[in-house]
Amino acid sequence: MSMSQEKLESFRRAFPPSRGVEEIPGQDIPTFQVERELLPELARRLKDDPDFDFKMLSDVCGVDWPERQARFDVVYHLYSLTHNHRLRLKVPVSEQDAVVPSVYGVWRAADWFEREVFDMFGVRFSGHPNLKRILCHPSFQGHALRKDYDPGQRWLLREGEQDEPSWAREVQEDEDHFETQVLNLGPSHPATHGTLRTVVRLDGEVITRAECEIGYLHRCFEKMSERHTWNQIIPYTDRLNYCSAMMNGVGYALAVEKLLGVEAPPRAQVIRVILSELSRIMDHIVCIGANLNDVGAMTPFLYVYQAREEIYSLLEACAGGRLTISYVRVGGLANDVPEGFEEAVRYLLRRIPPLVDDMERLITENRIFRQRTEGIGKLSAAEAVDWGWTGPCLRASGVPYDVRKTNPYLGYETYDFKVPIATTGDTYARYLVRVEEIRQSLKIVEQALKRLAPGPIITDNHHVALPPKEKVYTEMEALIWHFKLIMEGMKVPKGEVYGFTEGANGELGFYTISDGGGSPYRLHCRPPCFAVFQAYPHMLEGHMIADSIAILGSLNIIAGELDR
Amino acid sequence: MSEASVGKPMLPVAGKPPAGPRVSDGSNIFLTTKLDRLIDQARKNSLWPFPFGTACCAIEFMSTIMSHYDMSRFGAEVVRFSPRQSDLLIVAGTVTDKMAPVMVRIWEQMAEPKYVISMGACACTGGFYRAYHVVQGIDEFIPVDVYVPGCPPTPEALLQGLLRLQEMIAAGETHYQRMVAAARAKAKGAVS
Ligand code: SF4
Numbered sequence: 001m002s003m004s005q006e007k008l009e010s011f012r013r014a015f016p017p018s019r020g021v022e023e024i025p026g027q028d029i030p031t032f033q034v035e036r037e038l039l040p041e042l043a044r045r046l047k048d049d050p051d052f053d054f055k056m057l058s059d060v061c062g063v064d065w066p067e068r069q070a071r072f073d074v075v076y077h078l079y080s081l082t083h084n085h086r087l088r089l090k091v092p093v094s095e096q097d098a099v100v101p102s103v104y105g106v107w108r109a110a111d112w113f114e115r116e117v118f119d120m121f122g123v124r125f126s127g128h129p130n131l132k133r134i135l136c137h138p139s140f141q142g143h144a145l146r147k148d149y150d151p152g153q154r155w156l157l158r159e160g161e162q163d164e165p166s167w168a169r170e171v172q173e174d175e176d177h178f179e180t181q182v183l184n185l186g187p188s189h190p191a192t193h194g195t196l197r198t199v200v201r202l203d204g205e206v207i208t209r210a211e212c213e214i215g216y217l218h219r220c221f222e223k224m225s226e227r228h229t230w231n232q233i234i235p236y237t238d239r240l241n242y243c244s245a246m247m248n249g250v251g252y253a254l255a256v257e258k259l260l261g262v263e264a265p266p267r268a269q270v271i272r273v274i275l276s277e278l279s280r281i282m283d284h285i286v287c288i289g290a291n292l293n294d295v296g297a298m299t300p301f302l303y304v305y306q307a308r309e310e311i312y313s314l315l316e317a318c319a320g321g322r323l324t325i326s327y328v329r330v331g332g333l334a335n336d337v338p339e340g341f342e343e344a345v346r347y348l349l350r351r352i353p354p355l356v357d358d359m360e361r362l363i364t365e366n367r368i369f370r371q372r373t374e375g376i377g378k379l380s381a382a383e384a385v386d387w388g389w390t391g392p393c394l395r396a397s398g399v400p401y402d403v404r405k406t407n408p409y410l411g412y413e414t415y416d417f418k419v420p421i422a423t424t425g426d427t428y429a430r431y432l433v434r435v436e437e438i439r440q441s442l443k444i445v446e447q448a449l450k451r452l453a454p455g456p457i458i459t460d461n462h463h464v465a466l467p468p469k470e471k472v473y474t475e476m477e478a479l480i481w482h483f484k485l486i487m488e489g490m491k492v493p494k495g496e497v498y499g500f501t502e503g504a505n506g507e508l509g510f511y512t513i514s515d516g517g518g519s520p521y522r523l524h525c526r527p528p529c530f531a532v533f534q535a536y537p538h539m540l541e542g543h544m545i546a547d548s549i550a551i552l553g554s555l556n557i558i559a560g561e562l563d564r
Numbered sequence: 565m566s567e568a569s570v571g572k573p574m575l576p577v578a579g580k581p582p583a584g585p586r587v588s589d590g591s592n593i594f595l596t597t598k599l600d601r602l603i604d605q606a607r608k609n610s611l612w613p614f615p616f617g618t619a620c621c622a623i624e625f626m627s628t629i630m631s632h633y634d635m636s637r638f639g640a641e642v643v644r645f646s647p648r649q650s651d652l653l654i655v656a657g658t659v660t661d662k663m664a665p666v667m668v669r670i671w672e673q674m675a676e677p678k679y680v681i682s683m684g685a686c687a688c689t690g691g692f693y694r695a696y697h698v699v700q701g702i703d704e705f706i707p708v709d710v711y712v713p714g715c716p717p718t719p720e721a722l723l724q725g726l727l728r729l730q731e732m733i734a735a736g737e738t739h740y741q742r743m744v745a746a747a748r749a750k751a752k753g754a755v756s
Contacts (some may be wrong), residue, residue: 040642134695137662144696155695159665188616188666190645195618195663216663217619235692242620286623302631323624323716468572560619 007085010051015042017216024090025282028078028497031088036100037093041090043106046078046087047218053513054078054087055385057103059267059498059509059526060113062121066147070097072123075511076256081385081399084406093123102128109278109388114535117394120145120222131523135563136216138163141561144223148293151223165199165211172201180208187216190294198548205544210537214563221564229489230256230330235519238324240525241519241561244279244504246272246315248561249328255499255510256330259492267455268332269410273448274345275318275327276410277441280309281352283504283556284392284434291431291553297370307348307355314344330490331465332458345449349442356438364435373427377539377551380425382516388531391506393555397425397431403502415444426466430554464490489518505529505556527561568727572736604741607651607677608733609639614650614674616667619657621684621716628719638726649674653706656716658686659699660674677740679733681725682708683733685715 008030016022020035021042028152034042046054059077070092078087080448091100102125106108114125115134122143125131133140137157142149167533171179185196195216201209221240224232237252238245250272257263264272285308312322317338319325327334363369381390386398394401402419404412420436422429458465462481471478509526532555540548617625629635629643644650649671659667669678682702685691688711690700703707709732712725732738736745 015593053646140661140697148589149696151695154661154698157661159669160685162665187663188645188670216660217658218660218662218697219619219658219693220697226693226695239620243622286626303625306632308629309630313626322627322718324620456597483657 004083004085007051007271008082011390012043014099026464027088027370029086029088031090032080033090033092036091036093039089039103040101042089043103047106052087053080053082057107057109057113057388058331058390058500058507059511059524060084060103060110060117060300061511061526062123062145064121064145064147068092069094071100071176072121074100077509077511083403086498098123099126100124101126102131104128107388108386109531109534113388114442116276119143122146130467132163134216135218137161144220148232149223150516151220151227163213164176166201167201167209167211186215186405187383187473191221195563195564196533196557197550200540200545200548205546207543207545207548209347210540210548212449212533212537214533214559217559217563218493218558219564221525222523225520227519229518229521230492231489233331233520236379237525238326239560240527240564241283241492241503241505241529241558242323243558244276244283246279246326246327247283247501247503248508249375249459250276250410250490251438251499251503251508252503253328253330254501255512256492257498258379258462258497258499259495259512259514260490261493262328264332264459264460265456266451267453268457270448270452271333271337272328273410273412273415274445274452275315277350277444277448278314278345280441281438282308283309284438284536287504287553288359288431291427291550291556292369294549294553296371297366297369299360303355303358303362308349310351314341316343329458329465330484331461332456336457342353342449342452345429345445348529349449351445352442353439356395356435360435364432370428370489371555372547372550373431374424374545375426375428376547377427377538378425379535383535384425387535389506390528390531391503392433392437393430393532394506395421398423403500403507407490409501412444415447417441417444427550427554471476491516492520500526503561505532505558505561510559525561525564527564528553528559529562533557533562556557584701587704590597597618599721604733604736608730609703610642611640611652611679612642612644612646613640613652613654613671613728615643615654615656616670617654618659618663619686621656621686624716625654625656625683626720626727628722631722633719635723635726638723639725639732640748644719648675650674651678653678653680653721654683655687655702658684658691658693660697661699662697664699664702664705667702668705675743676734678739679710679729679740680706680708681710681712681722681729683722683725684717685713688713691715715725 012244013478020038022033024031024033058078058079061075072093074091076089093100101115114128117123118131119135120143139161140155168182179301181202183200183202187195197213200207206539221236224236234249237248242250285304289304294300308533314324315325329441356552379397381397384394398421400419400421405419417440420433422433466485467478467481472482494514494516496513498509498511500507506528508528511524512520513522515521615625626669635641653671682688687702710725712721712727714721
């Protein structure tokens with residue numbers, strides 16, 4: 001939703017072009033180009049002025065325009081929870097003087113996002129407290145997302161060159177003059193789910209300082225997407241949040257469809273809703289199960305995992321794959337669902353609730369679990385928004401922000417479901433919210449199933465979707481379309497959009513720029529757990545070391561999405 | 565074992581055959597083999613995997629050990645997150661240049677004998693990430709015994725990979741066993 005006219009007017013009055021703020025018309029959300037000198041003041045005003053009230057910084061990313069004098073754009077996406085409006089700011093800088101004032105002092109969410117821009121483009125942020133590489137390793141040379149960086153150019157990291165927090169080697173004593181201990185958790189640690197690393201300083205068992213290191217699964221999604229056609233990117237999006245692959249594909253396809261101005265046919269939309277909500281269930285199951293597993297309760301995981309296997313079977317029947325299904329296409333779906341789909345979904349609707357009930361009976365009132373999670377890893381609503389949290393984690397802190405309600409897509413406004421929230425914002429609350437979301441998702445699936453009517457599953461716009469095979473073999477025109485789409489890929493009109501959907505972890509954004517060619521000029525993914533995880537080291541301070549595990553599990557950090 | 569051999573000691577004969585009528589109660593059946601072979605049998609049926617799961621493949625690895633596919637049926641369920649306690653490294657997922665030193669370190673920390681399964685296209689070859697931060701196959705860094713293709717491999721495929729590894733251990737074909745055999749042969753050559 002864009003800003004109301006009067007708000008825009010008052011923004012224009014406060015920051016007229018004479019002060020170096022230039023409006024870029026004709027965008028999906030109001031966009032302004034800002035001189036960097038003005039940025040700190042502007043940011044402060046946008047956040048604090050109740051007329052604008054941009055309390056959340058959703059995303060910061062860079063764009064490289066090598067032929068321009070001011071080579072880089074730093075792009076900010078802002079969101080106001082109270083007014084439900086968005087704003088995009090662009091700050092151009094030249095290569096020789098690539099410095100932008102950091103907005104970390106205004107929104108803490110800028111912390112890692114700015115580091116990422118620095119890592120990928122070499123733009124420095126003055127005033128940032130810890131500006132160093134975040135995704136690429138410390139021995140990496142150059143800045144990978146610059147257009148002139150060769151995507152195949154690797155750099156080796158040797159043992160001993162790994163990154164280390166600046167404070168890790170400082171000797172420190174506690175009040176009894178015992179040396180405090182520095183402990184390294186991960187990246188290969190049973191509770192870090194593979195690829196997260198946290199370095200903590202311990203005083204006894206209490207964490208006094210922590211720092212996270214990510215990027216162990218940085219697979220260059222954004223660079224790869226610049227080298228592939230629009231539809232070829234879908235398999236890559238599957239591997240962002242691989243616990244709920246379908247939803248990434250849907251989010252990406254919706255962003256590109258927005259740019260193209262096409263819409264998937266109703267049947268495809270309903271199937272997308274059904275499979276997305278089932279994926280959300282799968283994702284929450286893994287999160288809850290892994291969290292329980294990490295705090296020592298293995299049994300519930302075994303129960304709920306059955307639900308996952310059942311959903312897998314359905315996905316496999318639809319798309320052929322279990323996990324990374326690549327089922328979505330721009331403009332619709334790859335193929336229709338198989339016979340017996342509705343029956344299978346109905347079976348799931350019967351099968352999943354008892355499994356979730358079983359798990360709940362074991363856990364929700366379980367004394368051990370409650371003692372380990374209640375009051376642990378608390379984050380207030382204001383802090384959570386400041387860090388850029390979205391999704392179940394934010395809702396557990398009491399903020400009812402859900403993209404499906406605030407900016408409905410795929411007809412979510414017509415479904416009857418509730419957005420569960422909790423108020424305590426602790427690990428237990430995050431568990432409760434997720435369990436309730438599973439039930440709400442089932443409700444949505446049930447309603448969607450009733451609307452599933454026969455019809456096409458992909459748009460008939462043949463600049464976007466392949467014509468049906470029978471036509472390709474019998475009609476000349478269809479054959480040409482087919483050839484052109486396969487050889488050149490579809491052409492997306494010049495422009496940019498920020499498409500965002502409610503992923504399992506929160507607002508999943510795809511900032512897409514097209515130069516009119518067969519592949520994106522720039523595709524930036526706004527991963528929800530990136531914003532969530534940056535608060536984690538700060539949450540740890542003052543907690544026991546064992547709590548760090550319980551907290552981490554409840555945040556549901558998926559490395560594929562975090563590091564991309 | 566065929567009818568004829570029951571009750572008859574196989575070569576070599578250890579001591580005298582027991583006197584009196586022969587009873588086929590199984591007490592006087594014995595097999596002979598090399599100690600190495602016997603140990604290999606034990607090893608192959610009690611693999612302790614270290615799941616080096618980094619990405620999507622790790623989720624399928626999780627499915628494999630969960631109740632539905634249940635890897636413990638094949639004697640490999642004791643998943644250990646300490647390299648000191650495990651002898652099978654399952655690399656499940658993409659390994660990046662940032663992660664590679666960690667993986668090598670873990671492999672080095674594992675006690676011998678040790679085996680490596682590379683699960684998924686990424687671990688085998690880098691998969692479809694031909695990019696600036698991704699290792700193009702973990703065999704750039706560590707020796708691999710079994711490559712399981714797929715993106716991600718289905719749990720069935722991983723189980724097949726496991727069975728293949730067991731066959732290899734029985735036949736003495738793994739990287740570790742070949743290394744030991746070569747070293748022995750060399751030592752023998754040096755003596756004679
Ligand atoms: S092989 Fe495929 S599924 Fe496995 S880690 Fe790589 S991309 Fe993910």
